[in-house]
Amino acid sequence: MPTELSPVHCLHGQGRRPECILCGRCLSVCPLFAATGREELSPRAKFFLARAVAEGRADLSRKAADLLATVCLSCGKCENACPLGLCGPDLVAELRASHPGFAGFLWKLWVERAGLMWPLARSLTKLLPGNIPVEAISRAKAAIEAMGSGRAPEPWLFPETWDRRHEGKKAVLFAGCVAEHANPRWKEAARRVLAGLGVEVLPDPGFTCCGCTLGHAGAPAAQAAMQQHNIEAWRSAGRPLMVVFCATCRCGLRAYARKDLGLSMDELPLWRENLVSLAELMGATTFRTGDAAPRSVRYHRPCHGAGGNQDLDFLRRAMGPRLVFNENETPCCGFGGLTKLTSPELSEAVAGHALAIYAPRPGDQIVTGCSGCVTQLRAAAPDDIRVGHWLELLG
Structure with a gap:
């Protein structure tokens, strides 16, 4: 199996596609x-x-x-x-x-104007008109509220000793759309973690969306423009470490080194080397568990960039036997692509299928390292199951 999944860029630019043999x-x-x-x-x-x-x-x-x-x-x-x-x-x-x-236009608009659309969407929970069917209101409210931290798990992992092997290094934080515009607490938590690790966080150079979603939406020109913007932002910051905590962002950014986006020959290896997940930097950091620790935590592995498993390795060290993960049970949450907008009932069916596979008991938690997966599963999970990004668990 490949070490990295790159679902957006599988065959682009590689000549004529072979014909499907319908093997199933x-x-x-x-x-x-x-x-x-x-x-x-x-x-x-x-x-x-x-x-x-x-x-x-x-x-x-x-x-x-x-x-x-x-x-x-x-x-x-x-x-x-x-x-x-x-x-x-x-x-x-x-x-x-x-x-x-x-x-496609709507999805492109959503991403390109994230600064406007995410807060507006959250505000709409109070403004939905009364003539919308009850089930549609419920679905919209659940999805919108899940963008924030209202149903987040209570922190229960508390750092005791920090791994300082990266102390003194300079880094910029690539937070992604959700953390930038809907859940800034994730970004604040990531900054605290980097401070604990002794990494100097440089001022935000003005990153935009990674462009991964625009590739899915069939808007390659807009995607390329965002990619170029992010490369220039990284250069303006002095080409430092670029720290991510969303699996989809990491997947999208890694693909920059595979495209003709103007990275020079000396920049290509530097881009690959300096793009790191926050979980990778945690290293041998140790934790104590607080009173809010659940009996069991199911790890949801994101589809995008799943081959790296940086989050999983870190969480296994931090949580020990409390963390449950089965390599043969890696369902999709159902959030990706335009299906979330065009066929929400199908998206919800996939989320329900994932939760049925996990079969969490009341009080259990589901944790992941992808912004979209958190949003989707948090909206779909019953009230007695908490779903969160692992950053939300850190006290």
């Missing part, structure tokens, strides 16, 4: 198929239909083309399962780019 191995890993049993949602079906259209054997309506292009979670699990390395998210990203519609 992607069915066993596709979260949409697992949650619904509907094969028309699977990568195999998408490749089959795309080939039929390209060969003139099928003529899809605009509505059908939009459905084909939007119902994908962009998790990238199919790429690892496919014997040819075919990547469903690549296919749908190309379809989105060639058939731009309202959903």
Whole structure:
């Protein structure tokens, strides 16, 4: 298995895509198929239909083309399962780019104007009109409230001794959209951790979104513009360590070194080396557990960048046997891609399937290192189960 998942950039720029042989191995890993049993949602079906259209054997309506292009979670699990390395998210990203519609525009707008849209969305919980169906109001409120820290677990991991091997190093913090605009407590907690580790945090150089979501949405020009902006911001800060605590951001930023984005030959290895997860820097830091410690914690491994496992290694050291993780149970949360916007019922079905696999008991917690996964699972989990980013557990 690859050491890193890179679902957004699987085959771009590598010539003509090999043809799907319809073996069906992607069915066993596709979260949409697992949650619904509907094969028309699977990568195999998408490749089959795309080939039929390209060969003139099928003529899809605009509505059908939009459905084909939007119902994908962009998790990238199919790429690892496919014997040819075919990547469903690549296919749908190309379809989105060639058939731009309202959903793609809305997602692009959401990300590009995150500073406006995240706070506005949270405010809408008080302004939703009365003529919206009750179930729609409930769904919207749950998703919006999950962006903040209202249902976060109470801190119960308290650092005792800090690993100071990186003391004196300079770093910039790449917090990501959620921490920048919806849950700034994560960013504040990350700064405290870096201070404890003896790392000097430089002023924010003005990073924007990593652009990963725009790649999924079929907006490559806007994605490239954000990538260029972030590279220039890193340069302006003196090319220091760039610390991330969101798995999707880390995955998106790692891909910069694989694209022709203007990084010089001496910058390419420096970009790879200096892009580090906050969990990696924790090293041998030791913790004591507080009274709020749960009986059991399930670790949710994010789909994007899952191969690194930096969060998991750190949490195993910090939590010991309290942490539960099964390599054979790594369900997708259902947040990724345009499906969250275009087919929320499918997104929720995938989240429900993940929670059924974890089967947490009242009082248990689910912890992860991805902003989107926290948002999705926190909204879907019952009230007696707390879901959080591991930063929220640190006292």
